[in-house]
Amino acid sequence: MMAQSSANDKCLNITTLDAKDIRWPTSLGAHGSDAMHTDPDYSCVYVTIHTAEGIRGYGMTFTLGRGTDIVLMAVKAMKRFVENRTTASIYQNFAKFWREITSESQLRWIGPEKGVTHLAVAAIVNALWDLWGKIRAVPVWRLLTEMEPEELVSTIDFRYITDAITPEEVIDILRKNKTLRKTKTEDLIENGYPAYTTQVGWLGYSDDLIRSLCKKYLRAGFTAFKIKVGQDLENDIKRCKLVREEIGWDNKLMVDANQIWDVNTAIEWMEKLKDFQLLWIEEPTSPDDVLGHKKIAEALKKYNIGVATGEMCCNRVLFKQFLQANALEFCQIDSARIGGVNEILSVYLMAKKFGVKVCPHAGGVGLCEMVQHLQMWDYTSVSCSKQERMVEFVDQQHEQFLHPAVINENACYAAPTAPGYSTELKPEAVSMFEYPGGSEWQRMFAEEIFKNE
Ligand SMILES: C[C@H](O)[C@@H](O)CC(=O)C(=O)O
Numbered sequence: 001m002m003a004q005s006s007a008n009d010k011c012l013n014i015t016t017l018d019a020k021d022i023r024w025p026t027s028l029g030a031h032g033s034d035a036m037h038t039d040p041d042y043s044c045v046y047v048t049i050h051t052a053e054g055i056r057g058y059g060m061t062f063t064l065g066r067g068t069d070i071v072l073m074a075v076k077a078m079k080r081f082v083e084n085r086t087t088a089s090i091y092q093n094f095a096k097f098w099r100e101i102t103s104e105s106q107l108r109w110i111g112p113e114k115g116v117t118h119l120a121v122a123a124i125v126n127a128l129w130d131l132w133g134k135i136r137a138v139p140v141w142r143l144l145t146e147m148e149p150e151e152l153v154s155t156i157d158f159r160y161i162t163d164a165i166t167p168e169e170v171i172d173i174l175r176k177n178k179t180l181r182k183t184k185t186e187d188l189i190e191n192g193y194p195a196y197t198t199q200v201g202w203l204g205y206s207d208d209l210i211r212s213l214c215k216k217y218l219r220a221g222f223t224a225f226k227i228k229v230g231q232d233l234e235n236d237i238k239r240c241k242l243v244r245e246e247i248g249w250d251n252k253l254m255v256d257a258n259q260i261w262d263v264n265t266a267i268e269w270m271e272k273l274k275d276f277q278l279l280w281i282e283e284p285t286s287p288d289d290v291l292g293h294k295k296i297a298e299a300l301k302k303y304n305i306g307v308a309t310g311e312m313c314c315n316r317v318l319f320k321q322f323l324q325a326n327a328l329e330f331c332q333i334d335s336a337r338i339g340g341v342n343e344i345l346s347v348y349l350m351a352k353k354f355g356v357k358v359c360p361h362a363g364g365v366g367l368c369e370m371v372q373h374l375q376m377w378d379y380t381s382v383s384c385s386k387q388e389r390m391v392e393f394v395d396q397q398h399e400q401f402l403h404p405a406v407i408n409e410n411a412c413y414a415a416p417t418a419p420g421y422s423t424e425l426k427p428e429a430v431s432m433f434e435y436p437g438g439s440e441w442q443r444m445f446a447e448e449i450f451k452n453e
Protein backbone atom coordinates (compact mmCIF):
# COMPACT_ATOMS: atom_id res chain seq x y z
CA MET A 1 0.00 0.00 0.00
CA MET A 2 1.60 3.26 -1.14
CA ALA A 3 1.16 6.26 1.14
CA GLN A 4 0.94 9.52 -0.76
CA SER A 5 1.22 13.01 0.65
CA SER A 6 -0.83 16.04 -0.36
CA ALA A 7 2.41 17.73 -1.46
CA ASN A 8 2.58 15.16 -4.29
CA ASP A 9 -1.09 15.47 -5.27
CA LYS A 10 -1.99 16.87 -8.65
CA CYS A 11 -3.06 20.45 -7.91
CA LEU A 12 -6.40 21.50 -9.45
CA ASN A 13 -7.83 24.99 -9.88
CA ILE A 14 -11.28 25.26 -8.37
CA THR A 15 -13.47 27.56 -10.42
CA THR A 16 -17.03 27.49 -9.08
CA LEU A 17 -19.22 25.82 -6.48
CA ASP A 18 -22.74 25.09 -7.55
CA ALA A 19 -25.51 23.96 -5.15
CA LYS A 20 -28.99 22.56 -5.74
CA ASP A 21 -32.10 21.75 -3.72
CA ILE A 22 -33.09 18.15 -4.56
CA ARG A 23 -36.16 16.48 -3.02
CA TRP A 24 -37.89 13.11 -3.37
CA PRO A 25 -41.57 12.69 -2.46
CA THR A 26 -40.98 9.90 0.09
CA SER A 27 -43.75 11.14 2.38
CA LEU A 28 -46.25 9.68 -0.12
CA GLY A 29 -45.29 6.17 0.98
CA ALA A 30 -44.40 7.06 4.62
CA HIS A 31 -40.82 6.00 3.84
CA GLY A 32 -38.49 7.38 6.47
CA SER A 33 -41.33 8.21 8.89
CA ASP A 34 -40.82 8.20 12.64
CA ALA A 35 -42.44 9.55 15.80
CA MET A 36 -41.21 13.11 15.18
CA HIS A 37 -40.85 13.21 11.39
CA THR A 38 -44.20 11.96 10.27
CA ASP A 39 -44.09 13.09 6.63
CA PRO A 40 -40.44 13.25 5.55
CA ASP A 41 -39.57 14.05 1.96
CA TYR A 42 -36.00 12.79 1.74
CA SER A 43 -33.95 15.67 0.32
CA CYS A 44 -30.48 17.07 0.08
CA VAL A 45 -28.49 20.13 -0.76
CA TYR A 46 -26.28 18.83 -3.54
CA VAL A 47 -22.95 20.55 -4.07
CA THR A 48 -20.74 20.34 -7.16
CA ILE A 49 -17.23 21.74 -7.04
CA HIS A 50 -15.96 22.46 -10.55
CA THR A 51 -12.28 22.65 -11.48
CA ALA A 52 -10.58 24.15 -14.52
CA GLU A 53 -9.16 20.68 -15.22
CA GLY A 54 -12.67 19.18 -15.51
CA ILE A 55 -12.58 16.91 -12.43
CA ARG A 56 -15.57 17.52 -10.16
CA GLY A 57 -16.26 16.91 -6.50
CA TYR A 58 -19.82 16.11 -5.35
CA GLY A 59 -21.12 16.41 -1.83
CA MET A 60 -24.37 16.62 0.03
CA THR A 61 -26.11 17.15 3.29
CA PHE A 62 -29.37 15.41 4.16
CA THR A 63 -32.58 17.38 4.79
CA LEU A 64 -36.33 16.68 4.93
CA GLY A 65 -38.07 18.82 2.30
CA ARG A 66 -38.98 22.23 3.72
CA GLY A 67 -35.82 23.87 4.98
CA THR A 68 -33.62 22.53 2.20
CA ASP A 69 -33.81 26.00 0.63
CA ILE A 70 -32.51 27.53 3.87
CA VAL A 71 -29.49 25.22 3.93
CA LEU A 72 -28.97 26.04 0.25
CA MET A 73 -28.70 29.72 1.14
CA ALA A 74 -26.11 28.93 3.78
CA VAL A 75 -24.06 26.92 1.25
CA LYS A 76 -24.21 29.86 -1.15
CA ALA A 77 -22.98 32.17 1.62
CA MET A 78 -19.92 29.92 2.01
CA LYS A 79 -19.03 29.49 -1.67
CA ARG A 80 -16.33 32.10 -1.42
CA PHE A 81 -14.21 29.87 0.80
CA VAL A 82 -13.79 27.44 -2.07
CA GLU A 83 -14.12 29.30 -5.36
CA ASN A 84 -11.02 30.52 -7.19
CA ARG A 85 -8.51 28.67 -5.10
CA THR A 86 -6.31 25.65 -5.66
CA THR A 87 -6.94 22.24 -4.17
CA ALA A 88 -3.40 22.26 -2.74
CA SER A 89 -4.24 25.37 -0.71
CA ILE A 90 -7.02 23.37 0.94
CA TYR A 91 -5.63 19.85 1.32
CA GLN A 92 -2.17 20.87 2.48
CA ASN A 93 -3.72 22.27 5.63
CA PHE A 94 -7.26 20.96 5.61
CA ALA A 95 -7.81 21.66 9.34
CA LYS A 96 -7.00 25.32 8.73
CA PHE A 97 -9.52 25.47 5.89
CA TRP A 98 -12.11 23.73 8.10
CA ARG A 99 -11.54 26.24 10.86
CA GLU A 100 -11.87 29.14 8.44
CA ILE A 101 -15.19 27.96 7.05
CA THR A 102 -16.64 27.16 10.50
CA SER A 103 -15.34 30.29 12.19
CA GLU A 104 -16.18 33.05 9.72
CA SER A 105 -16.60 36.06 11.94
CA GLN A 106 -20.16 36.95 10.93
CA LEU A 107 -21.66 33.60 9.85
CA ARG A 108 -20.57 31.89 13.07
CA TRP A 109 -23.07 33.98 15.01
CA ILE A 110 -25.90 31.88 13.58
CA GLY A 111 -24.16 28.61 14.59
CA PRO A 112 -21.55 28.26 15.79
CA GLU A 113 -20.75 24.78 14.49
CA LYS A 114 -24.35 23.61 14.65
CA GLY A 115 -27.64 23.68 12.77
CA VAL A 116 -28.05 25.14 9.30
CA THR A 117 -24.53 26.52 8.98
CA HIS A 118 -22.98 23.23 10.00
CA LEU A 119 -25.16 21.26 7.55
CA ALA A 120 -23.89 23.62 4.85
CA VAL A 121 -20.28 23.03 5.93
CA ALA A 122 -20.93 19.27 5.71
CA ALA A 123 -22.17 19.50 2.11
CA ILE A 124 -19.13 21.51 1.02
CA VAL A 125 -16.56 19.52 2.97
CA ASN A 126 -18.03 16.21 1.73
CA ALA A 127 -17.64 17.47 -1.86
CA LEU A 128 -14.00 18.31 -1.14
CA TRP A 129 -13.34 14.76 0.07
CA ASP A 130 -15.01 13.36 -3.04
CA LEU A 131 -12.69 15.55 -5.11
CA TRP A 132 -9.65 14.47 -3.11
CA GLY A 133 -10.51 10.81 -3.65
CA LYS A 134 -10.75 11.49 -7.37
CA ILE A 135 -7.40 13.29 -7.41
CA ARG A 136 -5.77 10.23 -5.81
CA ALA A 137 -7.97 7.86 -7.86
CA VAL A 138 -9.16 5.93 -4.79
CA PRO A 139 -12.42 5.60 -2.86
CA VAL A 140 -12.43 7.77 0.26
CA TRP A 141 -12.14 4.79 2.64
CA ARG A 142 -8.85 3.89 0.98
CA LEU A 143 -7.73 7.51 0.85
CA LEU A 144 -8.12 7.63 4.64
CA THR A 145 -6.61 4.19 5.17
CA GLU A 146 -3.54 4.93 3.07
CA MET A 147 -2.76 8.30 4.66
CA GLU A 148 0.21 8.61 6.94
CA PRO A 149 -0.96 9.29 10.53
CA GLU A 150 0.51 12.82 10.42
CA GLU A 151 -1.39 13.68 7.27
CA LEU A 152 -4.64 12.35 8.66
CA VAL A 153 -4.15 14.39 11.82
CA SER A 154 -3.54 17.48 9.69
CA THR A 155 -7.17 17.33 8.49
CA ILE A 156 -8.68 17.57 12.01
CA ASP A 157 -9.37 20.75 13.94
CA PHE A 158 -8.67 19.78 17.56
CA ARG A 159 -10.02 23.01 19.03
CA TYR A 160 -12.29 22.26 22.02
CA ILE A 161 -11.37 18.55 22.24
CA THR A 162 -7.73 18.48 23.37
CA ASP A 163 -8.90 17.80 26.93
CA ALA A 164 -10.23 14.48 25.58
CA ILE A 165 -7.79 13.59 22.82
CA THR A 166 -4.62 15.14 21.42
CA PRO A 167 -2.99 14.95 17.96
CA GLU A 168 -0.15 12.94 19.54
CA GLU A 169 -2.57 10.36 20.92
CA VAL A 170 -4.21 10.04 17.51
CA ILE A 171 -0.87 9.50 15.81
CA ASP A 172 -0.14 6.85 18.40
CA ILE A 173 -3.45 5.03 17.76
CA LEU A 174 -2.96 5.12 13.99
CA ARG A 175 0.69 4.03 14.17
CA LYS A 176 -0.11 1.10 16.44
CA ASN A 177 -2.81 -0.11 14.05
CA LYS A 178 -0.73 0.29 10.92
CA THR A 179 0.31 -3.36 10.88
CA LEU A 180 -3.35 -4.42 10.69
CA ARG A 181 -4.24 -2.29 7.67
CA LYS A 182 -3.37 -4.79 4.99
CA THR A 183 -5.34 -7.71 6.42
CA LYS A 184 -8.29 -5.51 7.35
CA THR A 185 -8.37 -4.04 3.84
CA GLU A 186 -8.28 -7.51 2.29
CA ASP A 187 -11.06 -8.63 4.60
CA LEU A 188 -13.23 -5.66 3.60
CA ILE A 189 -12.70 -6.35 -0.08
CA GLU A 190 -13.59 -9.98 0.38
CA ASN A 191 -16.40 -9.77 2.94
CA GLY A 192 -17.58 -6.18 3.22
CA TYR A 193 -18.91 -4.58 6.42
CA PRO A 194 -22.03 -5.75 8.37
CA ALA A 195 -25.28 -3.86 7.90
CA TYR A 196 -28.61 -3.72 9.73
CA THR A 197 -31.82 -2.41 8.28
CA THR A 198 -34.49 0.06 9.34
CA GLN A 199 -36.42 -0.42 6.12
CA VAL A 200 -38.81 -2.83 7.88
CA GLY A 201 -39.87 -0.40 10.55
CA TRP A 202 -40.84 3.10 9.42
CA LEU A 203 -43.64 4.28 11.68
CA GLY A 204 -46.20 4.87 8.92
CA TYR A 205 -45.92 1.34 7.48
CA SER A 206 -48.87 -1.05 7.82
CA ASP A 207 -48.54 -4.33 9.73
CA ASP A 208 -48.76 -6.32 6.49
CA LEU A 209 -45.99 -4.28 4.91
CA ILE A 210 -43.79 -4.73 7.98
CA ARG A 211 -44.29 -8.49 7.88
CA SER A 212 -43.49 -8.73 4.18
CA LEU A 213 -40.40 -6.53 4.55
CA CYS A 214 -39.13 -8.63 7.46
CA LYS A 215 -39.41 -11.69 5.22
CA LYS A 216 -37.67 -9.88 2.36
CA TYR A 217 -34.70 -8.73 4.46
CA LEU A 218 -34.38 -12.08 6.25
CA ARG A 219 -34.12 -13.71 2.82
CA ALA A 220 -31.45 -11.14 1.96
CA GLY A 221 -29.40 -12.33 4.92
CA PHE A 222 -30.03 -9.51 7.42
CA THR A 223 -29.76 -10.46 11.08
CA ALA A 224 -30.41 -7.06 12.72
CA PHE A 225 -33.50 -4.89 12.37
CA LYS A 226 -34.63 -1.53 13.70
CA ILE A 227 -38.16 -0.20 14.07
CA LYS A 228 -39.60 3.16 15.04
CA VAL A 229 -41.44 3.64 18.33
CA GLY A 230 -42.70 6.41 20.56
CA GLN A 231 -46.09 7.62 19.46
CA ASP A 232 -48.36 5.02 20.99
CA LEU A 233 -47.31 2.41 23.53
CA GLU A 234 -49.94 -0.20 22.64
CA ASN A 235 -48.98 0.11 18.98
CA ASP A 236 -45.28 -0.22 19.82
CA ILE A 237 -45.95 -3.41 21.78
CA LYS A 238 -47.99 -4.77 18.89
CA ARG A 239 -45.27 -3.93 16.34
CA CYS A 240 -42.41 -5.31 18.44
CA LYS A 241 -44.41 -8.53 18.87
CA LEU A 242 -45.12 -8.72 15.17
CA VAL A 243 -41.48 -8.17 14.21
CA ARG A 244 -40.26 -10.71 16.77
CA GLU A 245 -42.76 -13.23 15.31
CA GLU A 246 -41.18 -12.67 11.91
CA ILE A 247 -37.47 -12.43 12.78
CA GLY A 248 -37.42 -14.78 15.78
CA TRP A 249 -35.30 -14.28 18.90
CA ASP A 250 -31.84 -15.04 17.53
CA ASN A 251 -31.77 -11.93 15.37
CA LYS A 252 -31.17 -8.47 16.81
CA LEU A 253 -33.91 -5.90 17.28
CA MET A 254 -33.40 -2.19 18.00
CA VAL A 255 -35.93 0.61 18.50
CA ASP A 256 -35.71 4.31 17.68
CA ALA A 257 -37.81 7.04 19.32
CA ASN A 258 -36.33 10.02 17.43
CA GLN A 259 -36.26 12.25 20.53
CA ILE A 260 -39.97 12.16 21.38
CA TRP A 261 -39.78 11.50 25.15
CA ASP A 262 -38.82 13.31 28.30
CA VAL A 263 -36.17 11.45 30.27
CA ASN A 264 -38.52 9.77 32.77
CA THR A 265 -41.06 8.88 30.08
CA ALA A 266 -38.27 7.21 28.10
CA ILE A 267 -37.41 5.01 31.07
CA GLU A 268 -41.04 4.12 31.82
CA TRP A 269 -41.87 3.43 28.16
CA MET A 270 -38.81 1.26 27.63
CA GLU A 271 -39.63 -0.75 30.77
CA LYS A 272 -42.85 -1.74 29.00
CA LEU A 273 -40.84 -2.93 25.96
CA LYS A 274 -38.10 -4.71 27.89
CA ASP A 275 -39.33 -8.23 27.18
CA PHE A 276 -38.60 -7.83 23.47
CA GLN A 277 -34.83 -8.18 24.11
CA LEU A 278 -33.87 -4.89 22.51
CA LEU A 279 -30.22 -4.20 21.74
CA TRP A 280 -30.67 -0.46 21.94
CA ILE A 281 -33.07 2.43 22.33
CA GLU A 282 -32.04 5.17 19.92
CA GLU A 283 -32.54 8.89 20.52
CA PRO A 284 -34.81 8.43 23.54
CA THR A 285 -34.80 12.15 24.33
CA SER A 286 -33.37 15.51 23.23
CA PRO A 287 -30.15 15.04 21.26
CA ASP A 288 -28.54 17.76 23.41
CA ASP A 289 -29.30 16.19 26.79
CA VAL A 290 -26.10 14.41 27.83
CA LEU A 291 -27.10 13.83 31.44
CA GLY A 292 -30.61 12.77 30.44
CA HIS A 293 -29.14 10.05 28.22
CA LYS A 294 -26.86 8.99 31.03
CA LYS A 295 -29.82 8.63 33.40
CA ILE A 296 -31.70 6.55 30.81
CA ALA A 297 -28.62 4.41 30.12
CA GLU A 298 -28.20 3.69 33.84
CA ALA A 299 -31.87 2.85 34.30
CA LEU A 300 -31.98 0.47 31.33
CA LYS A 301 -28.71 -1.30 32.01
CA LYS A 302 -30.42 -4.01 34.07
CA TYR A 303 -32.52 -4.95 31.01
CA ASN A 304 -29.42 -5.07 28.75
CA ILE A 305 -30.82 -2.26 26.64
CA GLY A 306 -28.11 0.12 25.46
CA VAL A 307 -28.56 3.78 24.61
CA ALA A 308 -27.69 4.88 21.07
CA THR A 309 -27.55 8.43 19.82
CA GLY A 310 -25.66 10.79 17.51
CA GLU A 311 -27.57 11.32 14.27
CA MET A 312 -28.52 14.80 15.47
CA CYS A 313 -25.57 15.39 17.77
CA CYS A 314 -24.53 18.83 16.63
CA ASN A 315 -20.72 18.68 16.76
CA ARG A 316 -17.57 17.01 18.16
CA VAL A 317 -17.88 18.96 21.42
CA LEU A 318 -21.21 17.40 22.30
CA PHE A 319 -19.96 13.97 21.23
CA LYS A 320 -17.02 14.54 23.56
CA GLN A 321 -19.38 15.16 26.45
CA PHE A 322 -21.51 12.09 25.69
CA LEU A 323 -18.33 10.01 25.70
CA GLN A 324 -16.81 11.62 28.79
CA ALA A 325 -20.07 11.20 30.70
CA ASN A 326 -20.45 7.56 29.64
CA ALA A 327 -23.94 8.48 28.43
CA LEU A 328 -24.14 6.26 25.36
CA GLU A 329 -23.23 2.72 24.39
CA PHE A 330 -23.57 3.07 20.61
CA CYS A 331 -22.24 6.21 18.94
CA GLN A 332 -24.18 7.01 15.79
CA ILE A 333 -22.20 9.47 13.72
CA ASP A 334 -23.97 10.85 10.67
CA SER A 335 -21.98 11.71 7.55
CA ALA A 336 -23.92 14.89 6.82
CA ARG A 337 -24.86 16.33 10.21
CA ILE A 338 -21.60 17.60 11.72
CA GLY A 339 -19.02 19.43 9.62
CA GLY A 340 -18.20 16.65 7.16
CA VAL A 341 -15.46 14.03 7.16
CA ASN A 342 -12.83 16.08 9.04
CA GLU A 343 -14.93 16.50 12.18
CA ILE A 344 -16.32 12.95 12.04
CA LEU A 345 -12.77 11.54 12.10
CA SER A 346 -12.28 13.20 15.47
CA VAL A 347 -15.44 11.56 16.81
CA TYR A 348 -14.31 8.09 15.71
CA LEU A 349 -10.97 8.70 17.41
CA MET A 350 -12.57 9.89 20.64
CA ALA A 351 -14.92 6.87 20.57
CA LYS A 352 -11.89 4.62 20.24
CA LYS A 353 -10.22 6.28 23.20
CA PHE A 354 -13.35 6.00 25.36
CA GLY A 355 -14.02 2.41 24.24
CA VAL A 356 -17.39 3.13 22.64
CA LYS A 357 -18.68 1.32 19.53
CA VAL A 358 -19.57 3.41 16.48
CA CYS A 359 -22.67 2.20 14.60
CA PRO A 360 -23.32 4.97 12.07
CA HIS A 361 -26.69 6.44 11.20
CA ALA A 362 -27.66 6.18 7.55
CA GLY A 363 -31.42 6.78 7.38
CA GLY A 364 -31.52 9.39 4.64
CA VAL A 365 -30.44 10.21 1.10
CA GLY A 366 -26.79 9.49 0.37
CA LEU A 367 -25.98 8.65 3.97
CA CYS A 368 -25.41 4.94 3.27
CA GLU A 369 -23.24 5.92 0.31
CA MET A 370 -21.01 8.19 2.40
CA VAL A 371 -20.87 6.57 5.79
CA GLN A 372 -19.75 3.15 4.52
CA HIS A 373 -16.40 4.80 3.68
CA LEU A 374 -15.94 6.15 7.20
CA GLN A 375 -16.83 2.91 8.95
CA MET A 376 -14.48 0.98 6.66
CA TRP A 377 -11.67 3.34 7.61
CA ASP A 378 -12.56 2.78 11.26
CA TYR A 379 -12.14 -0.94 10.59
CA THR A 380 -8.79 -0.68 8.82
CA SER A 381 -7.26 1.97 11.06
CA VAL A 382 -9.04 2.88 14.32
CA SER A 383 -11.16 0.31 16.16
CA CYS A 384 -10.01 -2.41 13.71
CA SER A 385 -13.06 -4.36 14.86
CA LYS A 386 -16.48 -5.40 13.56
CA GLN A 387 -17.46 -6.68 17.01
CA GLU A 388 -20.99 -5.43 17.90
CA ARG A 389 -20.65 -2.81 15.17
CA MET A 390 -22.84 -2.42 12.09
CA VAL A 391 -23.86 0.28 9.65
CA GLU A 392 -27.51 1.16 9.12
CA PHE A 393 -28.96 0.39 5.70
CA VAL A 394 -32.18 1.91 4.38
CA ASP A 395 -33.31 1.08 0.88
CA GLN A 396 -33.97 4.62 -0.29
CA GLN A 397 -32.86 6.46 -3.44
CA HIS A 398 -29.80 4.30 -4.15
CA GLU A 399 -30.83 4.05 -7.80
CA GLN A 400 -30.35 7.81 -8.03
CA PHE A 401 -26.57 7.52 -7.54
CA LEU A 402 -23.89 6.78 -10.09
CA HIS A 403 -22.05 4.53 -7.62
CA PRO A 404 -24.71 3.37 -5.16
CA ALA A 405 -24.02 1.52 -1.91
CA VAL A 406 -24.18 -2.21 -2.58
CA ILE A 407 -25.23 -4.85 -0.05
CA ASN A 408 -23.72 -8.26 -0.74
CA GLU A 409 -25.31 -11.69 -0.24
CA ASN A 410 -24.20 -11.72 3.42
CA ALA A 411 -26.04 -8.47 4.16
CA CYS A 412 -22.76 -6.58 4.30
CA TYR A 413 -21.83 -3.34 2.57
CA ALA A 414 -19.49 -4.20 -0.32
CA ALA A 415 -16.31 -2.12 -0.23
CA PRO A 416 -16.68 0.76 -2.74
CA THR A 417 -14.21 0.72 -5.62
CA ALA A 418 -14.99 3.92 -7.55
CA PRO A 419 -12.75 6.91 -6.76
CA GLY A 420 -14.36 9.48 -4.48
CA TYR A 421 -17.06 9.49 -1.82
CA SER A 422 -19.91 7.77 -3.78
CA THR A 423 -21.79 11.08 -3.75
CA GLU A 424 -22.45 11.74 -7.43
CA LEU A 425 -26.12 11.72 -8.46
CA LYS A 426 -27.13 10.62 -11.95
CA PRO A 427 -27.85 13.65 -14.15
CA GLU A 428 -31.44 12.45 -14.68
CA ALA A 429 -31.98 12.33 -10.90
CA VAL A 430 -31.09 16.02 -10.75
CA SER A 431 -33.28 17.00 -13.71
CA MET A 432 -36.26 15.06 -12.33
CA PHE A 433 -36.05 15.93 -8.63
CA GLU A 434 -34.53 19.38 -8.37
CA TYR A 435 -37.03 21.43 -6.37
CA PRO A 436 -39.27 23.01 -7.53
CA GLY A 437 -38.33 23.04 -11.23
CA GLY A 438 -37.53 19.34 -11.81
CA SER A 439 -39.80 17.42 -14.18
CA GLU A 440 -41.20 15.13 -11.45
CA TRP A 441 -42.06 18.05 -9.19
CA GLN A 442 -43.71 19.91 -12.05
CA ARG A 443 -45.79 16.82 -12.80
CA MET A 444 -46.78 16.40 -9.14
CA PHE A 445 -47.77 20.08 -8.86
CA ALA A 446 -49.85 19.82 -12.07
CA GLU A 447 -51.56 16.68 -10.77
CA GLU A 448 -52.09 18.39 -7.39
CA ILE A 449 -50.22 15.62 -5.56
CA PHE A 450 -48.18 18.40 -3.90
CA LYS A 451 -48.74 22.15 -3.61
CA ASN A 452 -45.97 24.38 -4.90
CA GLU A 453 -45.45 26.45 -1.73
C1 LIG B 1 -36.43 11.02 9.22
C2 LIG B 1 -35.46 9.89 9.09
O1 LIG B 1 -35.99 8.89 8.25
C3 LIG B 1 -35.13 9.27 10.45
O2 LIG B 1 -36.26 8.60 10.95
C4 LIG B 1 -33.98 8.32 10.30
C5 LIG B 1 -33.54 7.72 11.56
O3 LIG B 1 -33.80 8.13 12.66
C6 LIG B 1 -32.71 6.50 11.46
O4 LIG B 1 -32.55 5.98 10.36
O5 LIG B 1 -32.22 6.10 12.49
Ligand SMILES: [Mg+2]
Pocket residue numbers: 256258282283311361363
Ligand atom coordinates in the same frame (compact mmCIF):
# COMPACT_ATOMS: atom_id res chain seq x y z
MG1 LIG C 1 -32.51 7.21 14.22
